[in-house]
Amino acid sequence: KQEVTQIPAALSVPEGENLVLNCSFTDSAIYNLQWFRQDPGKGLTSLLLIQSSQREQTSGRLNASLDKSSGRSTLYIAASQPGDSATYLCAFEDSNYQLIWGAGTKLIIKP
Amino acid sequence: EAGVAQSPRYKIIEKRQSVAFWCNPISGHATLYWYQQILGQGPKLLIQFQNNGVVDDSQLPKDRFSAERLKGVDSTLKIQPAKLEDSAVYLCASSWGAGGTGELFFGEGSRLTVL
Numbered sequence: 001k002q003e004v005t006q007i008p009a010a011l012s013v014p015e016g017e018n019l020v021l022n023c024s025f026t027d028s029a030i031y032n033l034q035w036f037r038q039d040p041g042k043g044l045t046s047l048l049l050i051q052s053s054q055r056e057q058t059s060g061r062l063n064a065s066l067d068k069s070s071g072r073s074t075l076y077i078a079a080s081q082p083g084d085s086a087t088y089l090c091a092f093e094d095s096n097y098q099l100i101w102g103a104g105t106k107l108i109i110k111p
Numbered sequence: 112e113a114g115v116a117q118s119p120r121y122k123i124i125e126k127r128q129s130v131a132f133w134c135n136p137i138s139g140h141a142t143l144y145w146y147q148q149i150l151g152q153g154p155k156l157l158i159q160f161q162n163n164g165v166v167d168d169s170q171l172p173k174d175r176f177s178a179e180r181l182k183g184v185d186s187t188l189k190i191q192p193a194k195l196e197d198s199a200v201y202l203c204a205s206s207w208g209a210g211g212t213g214e215l216f217f218g219e220g221s222r223l224t225v226l
Binding site: 102 | 115
């Protein structure tokens, strides 16, 4: 059974710190991997999409990497701000074009 | 560009009652998804449409849940009769692509509470 694990489940850091969120998956035959952000009571917003042929994607202070051989993706957030507080979810698309989701990491940035 | 629209945002019903949720995807998006998200968990796919055809409904509890996508645009998700365990946020998403998921765009969700 394909699984996605996100560790830690929750993280609290002071404002300004650089941080890394982790996503591990069991199926190396992925089609792509996406990182999403979810604010309380809201839907999900796509942050970054990494195709299987790519190693990383960057958007502003966010950088996502993908290592299929080790079954890992990381989301790096530089110079964290209180507005970055949210739940971050990763999901990979398998060879059947199905999205397999992690449970998310709840991030709190303390002012 | 208008985003994915969902209604109602909130609904409270008693068990065994029925409820319907509506979704209007981004214009031109061929694929539409309904997800169920229980607090503290990732989304669970209920049904995926490509245009007005069903691609995957393997996790849809068909004895109580139904969904349709008329004319390949708007979609409705119905629950009848509702159970306590149906309390969740129902998320609608759409994507451009026909093969592969591509980038997903989500609505704000419809939060259902079953008492």
